Amino acid sequence: MVHLKEPHLSGLGRNPAAPVEVMVRLAAHAAGRHGLTTRKGQLPDAVAEALLTHGGSDTAVSLHGDRVSPAMRRRIAEHPDPAIRDAYADFVRTMVERGARMSIEDLVEAYDRVPTELAASSDPKVRAMVAVAWQDRPITVQLALLTDPDPGVRAAATRSEHPGVPDDHYERCLADPAVQANIARRLPLTFDQFARLLATGDEAVLHAVAGNPHLTADMVTYLQGSEDPHVHVAVAYSRHTTPETRDRLLALVEAENESGRDDAGLALHWSPYSPSWLRDAPLAERLTYLQCPHVVFRREVAASGDLPDHAWRQLDEDPDVSVRRAAAHRPDTPPQVLLQLLRAHGDLSHIRPMLVDHPNFPRHELRGFVEEQDPRVRILALKDLELPPADLRGLAASAESFLRAGTARHPNIPTDLLELLLTDPEPRVTDDAAANPLLPRAQMDRILAKAGL
Template sequence: MDQQVLQSLAGNPAAPEDVLVRLCRDRHLAGMVGVREGELPDAVVDAIADHHDPALITSLSRRGSVSATKARRLAEHPVAAVRQAWLGAPRQQLVGDRYLTIVELERLLGMPRSELARHQDPVIRAAAARCWFGPSTEAHRALLTDPDPTVRTAAVSRRHPQVPVDLQPEFLRNPVTRPVLARYAQLTDQQSRALAEDPDPEVRGGLAHHPALPPATRELLFTDPDEMVQVTIMQHPSLAEEERTRRYDLCRAAAAAGDEVAEMVVEFFDLFGPDWLRTAPLERRLAYLDSPFAAFREVVAWSRDLPPEAYARLDADPVHRVRSAAAKRPDAPPALVERILREHGDSRKSRWRWTDHPNFPTEVLHTYADHPDERVRSYAPRDPNLPPETLARLATDASAVVRRAVAAGPGSPAEILTVLLTDPEPSVAAQAAANPRLSVTSMRSLLDRAGLP
């Protein structure tokens, strides 16, 4: 049996306790079960712990999926590897996991953020500094002046408040925090030039975001060897549109002549819009509705406070990603949302789907079932009320894309899902195994065929 099918079953939200326990007989599948959302039954935790694998125990701690009773038993587990992994997991997360939120950190250690920031252990203070975005001025300054250098460094981030002026020199000297400080620190012309010549492209890239750059520094950045530094400075808010266009045209000419860096500058300039425009006042954002650069128009299209006439223009933009960004606003016309799905489909880079849009007209989905395009046809099973006979027909479609959509369908009956478990395309069978409408009997039969006791 394809391992992908069993992995999908491990993530099925409707899988009962006995199925999860049997899956845990396999060490790899136990890891998949261990990262399920929510609290796991104690018997499942026991089955995972039976592998005596520290990585699995640490994963259980990270997910917060163990009951208080079972947590105490793991802390007293007779096998040293299990016991040590459980007791050491929180500290391991603090050192290595930079994606904890301050709320998760509070829950993990059982104390409020204000106490975490003053904790006697510098590892915990550093974790608080790293995770706590938007601390009070007093708390932030205390972390920035902490006696431990790892805490001070952790308190500097693009998402943190700016470092006060009197503390900026220290963090500019630190190569780890210099890229962040280069974005806004008070700089002399000499300091600005030194940063523009720094060997680290992240420092030069940070400097390219600085709102106040001397002309000589800006000229250096226009010829920087790193393409993203050039893109950032060419998108700088202080640049007049005529000058921006001139610089862009020079890059295009250089790219046409074979300059590889210029080729990448042109490509990235068109893909990534400027961050400063996202938070600019409405009047300034509206000034870019007619920008010759799609990346600028796309940033404006993500705004959710534009007047109706602005949205009307963006809805008719010649570039799909601009229209798409505007159409994701909650009050987009249903016909527009449906047309974008039908003509362009969902983005492969996001789990969000156009049928999730609050204004998507779900009543049209059944009309897709006979569409000649397999991609459009695959949207029909998203209709939870699609007739069983239509689903049965689509489940035998020549296209695996369509069959996979049936396997994921919210209205697909258990009988059809059972059949799709044996589909020759592994991704179709895996999708059927993940569907919560799959019968428990079919789940157990899968485990029987896989030889899991």
């Protein structure tokens, strides 16, 4: 993370080329410690010691596990100051108390107990955290958690699909208000069980049941009588719903959204429902959805891997860009399709792998992206690791700070341009420039000297 007031120091703390002596000096400043505690890899002992000296217990929280050597872990465990000695364990215990998710490795290290012992802790918040964090727990532990006296623990034990609920515990769980919603969304239900869940009147249970992928046709028909927009969307996405009913339900929710009904907007744009069943449907059935008026169905078809050429051509020309993006992720996407899509719309960094990294993408075309008008497209030129200095200078002069930051991170940036970006008014750009391993040692020393280090 960037230290907004001293980004030079936080960036330098993250710089993988920073010598130990530089890092030790950085540890004397809060912004330097900020960067050092977020850098990747194990910290040298001298740096960890400097962090303890200047940062105390606040910094000691980050000095655990593989972040420090075994010798330094022993040093911290035996430290005379209990605030430093117990900093990490106290942090984890506080997070558990607040219900913030921690990994099972965090719990084992902080409590110094094996997972089976933690699962039997006298503290229900610890047991609940184990139920969330220990995904591959044995069935004996799962059964104990499913029958735990604390409802929060039972809820945590059923939050994920695995390790699941044994058959002989279905009825017990279906009758338990603490876990009904969790299991109603994934367990196969008889019509009697289905009716009993709806009779609870619990909205969370209703929404969970509506999204259950195992519902039968008569259950889906029954749900059509609901007035809840989330249920309407779930039913519309069901494999048992006719096209006419689907159109009617979605049109109703869209009309409610336009009239200002907030839950209708949430149901349309933020619900967890999707027609994911379509991915496993027979090819002939999937092909009938190529002309579906609802984007979500075409997008699911585009996620297939075995469509005929004519279907791919149609999806590559779909009016909705999200459908075209989904289709472009197939293994044999033509290079020209990828190029045209990215030139028109750029890429999405939160969907991995990115399309620009597709094996068929013509990477020799990347350099030409510096001429694109849309900055969201132009940034892809930085994927060319040998982008010429002249092009990097042009990108560094962009009005958009994300383009300047990307230039500051580039592995082919000239030293003088890197030093120029160290003066950028945007902290993220300055931080990234200071974190670039091409930064000369002399410039590192100037940064330290300016900060009085």
